[in-house]
Amino acid sequence: MNTALLVRRPLGCLKASLRQTRQQNRVFPNRHMATATATASKRGPIPSGVSIDDHNFYRIIDPKTKKTRTAFAVYTPPETTSHSSTTTTTKKRSLTLPKLISPPADPLPALHAQQIKRMDPTGARTALFAKTRTAARVGDILMVTHRRGGEPFAGVLLSIRRAGIDTAILLRNHLAKVGVEMWYKIYNKNVAGIEIVKRAKKRARRARLTYMRKPKHDMGSVSEVVLAWRKMRRVVATSKAASKAKVDAKAKKAGKAAGAKKAK
Amino acid sequence: MIQLKSMLNCIDNSGAAMVECVMVVGQKKHASIGDRIVVVVQKQRGAAAEGMSAASTAVKVKRGDIRHAVVVRTRQMVSRRDGSVVRFDDNACVLINKAGDPVGTRVNGIVGQELRKKKWSKILSMAPMQA
Numbered sequence: 001m002n003t004a005l006l007v008r009r010p011l012g013c014l015k016a017s018l019r020q021t022r023q024q025n026r027v028f029p030n031r032h033m034a035t036a037t038a039t040a041s042k043r044g045p046i047p048s049g050v051s052i053d054d055h056n057f058y059r060i061i062d063p064k065t066k067k068t069r070t071a072f073a074v075y076t077p078p079e080t081t082s083h084s085s086t087t088t089t090t091k092k093r094s095l096t097l098p099k100l101i102s103p104p105a106d107p108l109p110a111l112h113a114q115q116i117k118r119m120d121p122t123g124a125r126t127a128l129f130a131k132t133r134t135a136a137r138v139g140d141i142l143m144v145t146h147r148r149g150g151e152p153f154a155g156v157l158l159s160i161r162r163a164g165i166d167t168a169i170l171l172r173n174h175l176a177k178v179g180v181e182m183w184y185k186i187y188n189k190n191v192a193g194i195e196i197v198k199r200a201k202k203r204a205r206r207a208r209l210t211y212m213r214k215p216k217h218d219m220g221s222v223s224e225v226v227l228a229w230r231k232m233r234r235v236v237a238t239s240k241a242a243s244k245a246k247v248d249a250k251a252k253k254a255g256k257a258a259g260a261k262k263a264k
Numbered sequence: 265m266i267q268l269k270s271m272l273n274c275i276d277n278s279g280a281a282m283v284e285c286v287m288v289v290g291q292k293k294h295a296s297i298g299d300r301i302v303v304v305v306q307k308q309r310g311a312a313a314e315g316m317s318a319a320s321t322a323v324k325v326k327r328g329d330i331r332h333a334v335v336v337r338t339r340q341m342v343s344r345r346d347g348s349v350v351r352f353d354d355n356a357c358v359l360i361n362k363a364g365d366p367v368g369t370r371v372n373g374i375v376g377q378e379l380r381k382k383k384w385s386k387i388l389s390m391a392p393m394q395a
Contacts, residue, residue: 188347
């Protein structure tokens with residue numbers, strides 16, 4: 001069977017031997033003959049049947065078969081490695097481990113900051129729901145547009161659930177005379193845009209306006225407000241575009257005139 | 265969270281106004297949007313039902329009838345895969361026959377988008393809006 005294998009894969013044995021050498025490399029890093037002999041004499045009493053090979057690498061040899069029965073390495077903890085410079089013997093015996101850096105006391109805020117930076121590189125969403133005067137506040141009317149298309153959802157902002165990357169907003173509206181509430185994650189990539197349609201007249205004296213679910217305080221549909229806002233925005237956009245077009249045309253004319261003069 | 269004895273609005277023109285859930289079909293949990301339930305018609309829609317013309321309110325079901333239905337809105341929050349959550353102000357359903365075709369010819373009112381995932385495309389196409 002072996003011969004058959006060799007015929008099929010003539011370099012198969014080479015691979016196995018290479019793997020063996022690699023394993024040895026891992027077990028005995030930077031092993032030298034000189035150090036092996038030097039350290040062996042300085043060691044204290046060795047338990048019977050245990051032979052010390054290199055540094056703190058122990059191997060137990062089976063007395064009958066004279067083969068390695070088991071082997072293990074003893075690593076000193078990082079604190080002792082750093083303090084072991086006082087005694088030369090311990091220094092020699094200890095395997096030099098890479099010095100461990102203790103993790104930060106509270107890694108979660110750092111993680112959240114990193115994730116937010118990735119999902120919101122410009123910082124626009126963070127600014128929109130920060131605790132500042134210019135930011136959106138509870139009671140405002142917001143509109144959320146989706147990346148996948150579909151109708152944008154507008155509604156009164158009832159509450160902001162601040163939880164790092166999981167920060168979400170609750171919008172409430174009436175669609176076809178039925179109250180609908182939607183939670184949106186503000187750092188979601190599927191949420192293409194969040195816009196403030198109308199600011200609340202007065203600052204709400206509650207953090208969460210759950211009372212707006214009651215018929216007495218219910219705002220009803222905000223579709224008219226959104227429609228008016230859209231109309232106004234379109235007018236502004238067209239007027240801006242028109243003025244820009246005029247300026248462009250003027251610049252073009254001027255450029256043409258200059259070109260004509262040069263030609264003359 | 266529709267379970268035994270839950271009262272739902274019926275938002276099609278089959279003639280039922282209020283129905284009571286008597287069974288959730290195919291699962292031991294409560295029903296959510298897009299799940300099939302068995303209902304008893306508790307209240308019939310009158311002749312002067314709001315938002316429906318007299319021709320379309322042909323009474324196809326009567327009080328006491330046992331019918332199948334699909335839940336289209338729930339008060340209980342339904343979370344979606346992208347992390348958004350939807351919640352309606354009422355529980356509503358649309359009556360269907362045993363084959364899964366709607367009993368009524370019209371749906372008036374918003375329905376949840378989960379119907380698409382559960383493949384109730386007929387009800388979705390009949391609905392004026394979806395959220």
